[in-house]
Structure formats: structure tokens, C-alpha cells
Amino acid sequence: xxxxxxxxxxxxxxxxxxPDLRATLARTWAEPGGFFGWFMNVNHKSIAxxxxxxxxxxxxxxxxxxxxxxxxxxxxxSRLIGPDLYGxxxxxxxxxMMFLFAVPVxxxxxxxxxxxxxxxxxxxFPRLNAFGYYVYLFGGLFLWxxxxxxxxPDVGWFSYVPLAGPQYGIGKRPDxxxxxxxxxxxxxxxxxxxTVVTTxxxxxxxxxxxxxxLFVWAMLITSFMVIFAMPAxxxxxxxxxxxxxxxxxxxxxAEGGDALLWQHLFWFFGHPEVYIIFVPALGFVSTIVITFxxxxxxxxTALVLSLFAxxxxxxxxxxxxxxxxxxxxxxxxFFTAASxxxxxxxxxxxxxxxxxxxxxxxxxxxxxxxxxxFVVIFVVGGLTGVMLASAPLDLQVxxxxxxxxxxxxxxxxxxVFPLFGALHYWFxxxxxxxxxxxxxxxxxxxxxxxxNLTFFPMHQLGLMGMPRRIYTYLPQTGWTLLNQVATxxxxxxxxxxxxxxxxxxxxxxxxxxxxxxxxxxxxxxxxTTSPPPLYNYAHLPTVNSRHALWTRxxxxxxxxxxxxxxxxxxxxxxxxxxxxxxxxxxxxTVWPFLTAVSATIVFVGAIFxxxxxxxxxxxxxxxxxxxxxxxxxxxxxxPARERLRP
Amino acid sequence: MRVAPSLDVSDLPSVAYGPRATLWWGVVGxxxxxxxxxxxxxxxxxxxxxxxxxxxxxxxxxxxxxxxTLNIALLVVSVAPMYLMHRASWRSDRRAVALWLAVGTLIxxxxxxxxxxxxxxxxxxxxxxxxxxxxxxxxxMHAGHLVSSTLENLLLALLxxxxxxxxxxxxxxxxxxxxxYFVVASWLPLYVLVYWVPRL
Numbered sequence: 001x002x003x004x005x006x007x008x009x010x011x012x013x014x015x016x017x018x019p020d021l022r023a024t025l026a027r028t029w030a031e032p033g034g035f036f037g038w039f040m041n042v043n044h045k046s047i048a049x050x051x052x053x054x055x056x057x058x059x060x061x062x063x064x065x066x067x068x069x070x071x072x073x074x075x076x077x078s079r080l081i082g083p084d085l086y087g088x089x090x091x092x093x094x095x096x097m098m099f100l101f102a103v104p105v106x107x108x109x110x111x112x113x114x115x116x117x118x119x120x121x122x123x124x125f126p127r128l129n130a131f132g133y134y135v136y137l138f139g140g141l142f143l144w145x146x147x148x149x150x151x152x153p154d155v156g157w158f159s160y161v162p163l164a165g166p167q168y169g170i171g172k173r174p175d176x177x178x179x180x181x182x183x184x185x186x187x188x189x190x191x192x193x194x195t196v197v198t199t200x201x202x203x204x205x206x207x208x209x210x211x212x213x214l215f216v217w218a219m220l221i222t223s224f225m226v227i228f229a230m231p232a233x234x235x236x237x238x239x240x241x242x243x244x245x246x247x248x249x250x251x252x253x254a255e256g257g258d259a260l261l262w263q264h265l266f267w268f269f270g271h272p273e274v275y276i277i278f279v280p281a282l283g284f285v286s287t288i289v290i291t292f293x294x295x296x297x298x299x300x301t302a303l304v305l306s307l308f309a310x311x312x313x314x315x316x317x318x319x320x321x322x323x324x325x326x327x328x329x330x331x332x333x334f335f336t337a338a339s340x341x342x343x344x345x346x347x348x349x350x351x352x353x354x355x356x357x358x359x360x361x362x363x364x365x366x367x368x369x370x371x372x373x374f375v376v377i378f379v380v381g382g383l384t385g386v387m388l389a390s391a392p393l394d395l396q397v398x399x400x401x402x403x404x405x406x407x408x409x410x411x412x413x414x415x416v417f418p419l420f421g422a423l424h425y426w427f428x429x430x431x432x433x434x435x436x437x438x439x440x441x442x443x444x445x446x447x448x449x450x451x452n453l454t455f456f457p458m459h460q461l462g463l464m465g466m467p468r469r470i471y472t473y474l475p476q477t478g479w480t481l482l483n484q485v486a487t488x489x490x491x492x493x494x495x496x497x498x499x500x501x502x503x504x505x506x507x508x509x510x511x512x513x514x515x516x517x518x519x520x521x522x523x524x525x526x527x528t529t530s531p532p533p534l535y536n537y538a539h540l541p542t543v544n545s546r547h548a549l550w551t552r553x554x555x556x557x558x559x560x561x562x563x564x565x566x567x568x569x570x571x572x573x574x575x576x577x578x579x580x581x582x583x584x585x586x587x588x589t590v591w592p593f594l595t596a597v598s599a600t601i602v603f604v605g606a607i608f609x610x611x612x613x614x615x616x617x618x619x620x621x622x623x624x625x626x627x628x629x630x631x632x633x634x635x636x637x638x639p640a641r642e643r644l645r646p
Numbered sequence: 647m648r649v650a651p652s653l654d655v656s657d658l659p660s661v662a663y664g665p666r667a668t669l670w671w672g673v674v675g676x677x678x679x680x681x682x683x684x685x686x687x688x689x690x691x692x693x694x695x696x697x698x699x700x701x702x703x704x705x706x707x708x709x710x711x712x713x714x715t716l717n718i719a720l721l722v723v724s725v726a727p728m729y730l731m732h733r734a735s736w737r738s739d740r741r742a743v744a745l746w747l748a749v750g751t752l753i754x755x756x757x758x759x760x761x762x763x764x765x766x767x768x769x770x771x772x773x774x775x776x777x778x779x780x781x782x783x784x785x786x787m788h789a790g791h792l793v794s795s796t797l798e799n800l801l802l803a804l805l806x807x808x809x810x811x812x813x814x815x816x817x818x819x820x821x822x823x824x825x826x827y828f829v830v831a832s833w834l835p836l837y838v839l840v841y842w843v844p845r846l
Contacts, residue, residue: 248779561656
């Protein structure tokens, strides 16, 4: 085995681990308690758990807005909600679901699971990780407080100019949207860099890239997509903010600007965004399929290459959101072809999963139900996607409910169903308790039926000509019945989500004790206790195949020799995961929180005056200095030869 | 009780430089983000140029070259002390690292003064037309990088002079050199874009 190839010497028989090893590790990796301790925590599991809970909270809030919109549309000429509030409802709903729920919840599961799955103790930059969470949290609170104060953005989640520009975008509403982007994209970029560095440099010995669990591959590729896509929208929202605040002319055609520039920049981010949400879901699906088919995955290489292909092609499709803008025909044909091409890697993956399931001994648990539900819904969404990729058809249904149906089929079917499967699948690891299978299946059927009842009629409504984002319609249109079906469906869907929440709440206290590996799964996180200790593993593990736990031998080596009195982790090389050096990770501190607070002051202040950026930079610099400056009171204990006297 | 065989890593070093270090990867990740951001600004520039009738707009002279050309020369020269700092950080030479960081900070201050003159030399305002907007944004965004990397150099120089330091701080210094190289290298195409493309 390749483990013995380099510097560390494999020892025949290790000395028995000292009995107090776990106690020492627990002391070293402990996080401060109490109210103030909450702001200092840097453990990846604590931060990720907060992020998951926060994202699910925003999911619930976004869902409530959806219910309100469906109530409004349940009958023609309804007076329940006026056009002004309705505009805020669909904008805040879309922005919440995309920026505050879908992307963060995927990244949060990655931040929780990736260090466990690759066999290390924390993420590469624990303090940065905490900073990212606070920025995300403050961004979300900022949007929702603005909304409650009647300053919620009302120009759609893609905030097109000129509607969002200085001439038509009244008050501060579009500015709130532009700064929401600053907050959430900064947080997403932080999480992406964390994931990339952790995955490349902190894998357990033996976990070479060609053995990497498919979920980790998915998070790695997602992170690269975040790195290359998010800057586009940050630049775009910067232009929008400066157009509105200091009268730059980027989107003003009268002064040489161009409104379509916004759409290009936005969708260069916006289309990859869909795959940033979808690719992690593919990782969930692969993981769940392997576990419940109880066999090695069919087509590992094909699955990884499909993820890569999806990641690359996702950047070549953005113009298919702009078919109705009068761009040159030849260009449109190119984007039609590219849009259809992305069906190929999706198809390859579906076939690989089907073959894996076909050859497996299936266990029909709730997570597998959600995965099978995903396959059905996603195929429907994929089919309407291939239809919409064709420019002539797209022109016909552009901005109608057909598009609303399509995007919810791919986003809820493609991402939320796998996410629910994943939450059911990893709940035992996160909490130590099993969920009720019975309640899980009830909630699945409610969600599945409710979802289709809500969104399937929207295809027909779109073909009948109902435009999206209208706050009401006339009875003569004939849209009433289908809208009522959709509204009923929304409540069934909501009931299903409530059933899942109730299941989680009850199981948290009364669920069966899960044990380390209730599903007999193959990835490393199932080899530690449920929930995992703060330090994840008493001894860092080694890996000898793609399905680490299924092929683990009785004498599988463990890593020893890491210091336990300080927070030390093993750094391995990027491709083969050979041990390279030991590294000390930073401990708890309040500075990331203070930095996020000062950044928030800058971001919010910049809505009102450009001087906020200049003056606000001072507290940010002070906070960053406090963050990086080493503290004399807590010197790093270490061998003398590695300490330098001042 | 039978004990699993172990892979003893206690002999491995506790500090590493370059691609072996996680910090190097973190900074490279950040540079990828920054590079993408600059690429978006460049794309915006050409998009606006293609859609414009005249570039720069009629009656707007091209930017004056003097301050910017002096500045880019200074930036190119600044790579030398940063490289010496980089080398010194590998051998944990505290005095040399502190010295070259101090020189780097002074040069950074000089480039910022020249950058101030550059804004005046753009020959347009940011709010007069889209051409002015994109020029100002490019120059200002790069100036923001000059400010942040100069402050980083200052902070690290102070740390090297007065702070309690550990070996890992030399890794910090070495990746700081990487960031400075990026700030200089990214300006080369942007300088051509801002000061020479309008003359085409």
C-alpha cells in the first residue's frame, strides 16, 4: 500500500493509546461555553449546524411567502394582497430561496461532512469559516428586516435594470437587494475556499483523489463553480449600486451604458448558480444510492467526469435566459446546442444510478424514497429544460408560468428532494438519534404529492398564457381552476414539510439511539460516534479503497504522533494524500464575529453614502488586525527549536 | 486488547512553505476569485466599447500617461524587494523579512500617491458616461488592492519587529509576497486597457 512510501515510518505494533487520549483531545478541542462563548466557536460542526438551522429557517420564511402568494392567486381579482406587497413577496421569496437557503444549506452540509468524510479534525481555516457564517447570517437578517420595514426589494430575484436602476427603482429597495448579494456571495466564496483547501490538503492517508467519496467530489466541483461564478454577480451588483448611489452610467443607454450588460453579467453567474445548487444534490444522491443499494457504485469515473462536465458546461449556457432580448440568431443557436448538451452528463448520471440500484439489494428507507422522488421529478424538469433550450419554444413561453413550473421542477426536484433525503440520511450522524421511518414516509408522500399538485398545473397555465409575477388575473382568463389546484398543492406540500419538522423534533428526544453506523454505509463519517466528538476521530483514520468502511481490514493502520495538547492536524499532499506535515489550527476567538459586524456596518452604510466604505474600512482594519495579531498571553506551546525568541 | 498498527507522523515537520501549505492554497483560491473579478471588469470594458459609437466618447481626450507610467515602473521595481522578502521568509530570517517588508510598505505608499495623480489624469469623471464609469471602477478596484496589500505589508512588518512570532508567521510573509506579485501582475493588462486601448 502506498502509505509506506514516504517519510512516516509504519510501525508494526503501535503503543496502546493512552487511556486519557479522548479526554485530552476533548480538552484541547473544547469550545468556550456560555453566551459569549457562542460568538467564539470555530468548530466546523457547530458552525455548519448553525448554518443548516439558519438556512432551514430562511427556507421556512421563504415558504411562508410562497403560501401568501398562492393564497392571493387562489381566486381571480383577489384583494388580499396589493401589487406593491406582491412585488416584494416574489422578490424576497426568490432571493431568500436562492441566496439564503439553497446555496448556504448545500455549503453547510459540505462544511459539516467534508472534514469527517476525508478524516480530519476541522476545516483548514476555522476562524474564516466562522466569519463566513456571521456574514451570511447578517445578510439574511438585513434582507428580512428591510422587508419587514417595507423596504424589501420588489424587482424580481434577478433585479433587471432599468427597473432596478436609478430611474425606476424607487427608494432603497433595489439597494437592499444589491447589498444582499454582497453579503451572501462573500459568505459563499469563503465557504468555497474552505472546502477546496480542506479537500485538497487534509485528507486521510490513502484517500487519494481517485478514491474520494462522490459527495466530496461534488462539493469540490461546486466550490470551484462558486469561485468562478460569484465574482460576476458581485461586479454586477457593484455596478448597480454605484449607478444608483454615485451616478455611474453602466446601465444607462443615454450615456453609453447598456441594460443588457446587466443580464449578461447576472446570468453568467445565474446559470452556474443553478448547478451550484444542483451538483451537491448529485453528491447526496450518489451517496444515498450506494448505501441503500449496498454495493459499489457503477461507473465511479463516469459519475465524476459527469460532475466535471456539468461544472464546465454550466458556464456556457447563460444566454438561454436571454433568448427574448433580440440577440443575433447564430449566437442563440450556439446556446441552444450548449443547453441541450448538458442533458448528456445528467443522463449519464441517471443511468449510472439506475444500474447501481438495479444490481443492488435495495432497502427502501426514507432517504431512498426522496432520491427516487428526485429521479422522477428531475426527469420531468429536465424534459421541460430541453424544450426551453430551443429558442423558438422559449420565445413562446418566456416569462410565463411554464418557466415557473420548469424552474421549480429542477430546483425543488433537483435539489430540495435530494436535500431532504440527505437530511434524513445524516440526521442520525448529526444528532445520534434515528428518525421515525413511518413519519418520514408520510412526509415524503405529502411533499411529493403536494409538490406535483402545486407545480404541474403551472405548465398548463403557462401554455394558456398566464405571465409570471402578476398579482392577480381576471375570471375570464380561465386560469382559476388550475390556480386553485396549485394553491391546494402548496398547503399539502407545507403539511409534508411540517410533518418532517415534527418528526425531527420528536426524534431528537425520543428517537432510537443510532449508534455509529446505522445504515452500514461506506464513508468515513460513519466510523466515529454519533454525534461526532469535537475532534472527530481519536486517531485519524487511513483509507484503502473508494468504499473505506466496507473494505477496512482489521489491522487498518491509524495515524499516531499528532500532538494532542494543541489543535494539530495532518496535512497531506493534494493528489495522493501522502502525509506531508503537521499543522496547528487556530482556536476560538471573537474576532471573526467582530470583523463580520464591522463589515456589516460598511455594507449597510454603503447604501446611504459612499463615505461608509472609506470610514467603515477603519473598524474593519482594526478587527482584522485583532484577528491576525498573535496573543502573548496564549503562546503556542511547541518544541523549542520551532519557537523563535523575539 | 489488540491495537491497530499505526502510521506515526510525529517526525513530520510542523511548518511547510509553498503548495505544501494550506495557507498557500487559501491565498491561491482568493487570487482566483480576484482574477475572475478583474476578468469581469475587462469583459465589461470591451462590451461597452463594442456597443459604443466612439471610444472614448467624443470630446473626451485619452488618459494622460505620465503618472500611470511612472507608477507601473515603480510597481515592477517593487517586485525585487518582495522577492527578497519571499526568499528570506523561507529561511526564517526575521531581520531580512522585516527589512524588505518595510521597503515594500514604503513603495506601496509611493504607488498610492501616484495612483492619486492617476485619477486626475483619466481626463473624465465617473458619472459623465459609461466609459468614465468603467475606467474609474477598474483603477479604483486595483487601488483597493494596493491599499489592502500595503496595509498587510505594514502589519506583517510591525509583527516581525515587535510581535511574538512563530515559524508560521514566515509562511504568512511568504504568501503575502504571492499576493503582491498578483497585485503587480494584474495591473499590467489593466494598465494597457486603461491607458493605451483608448488610443487605438
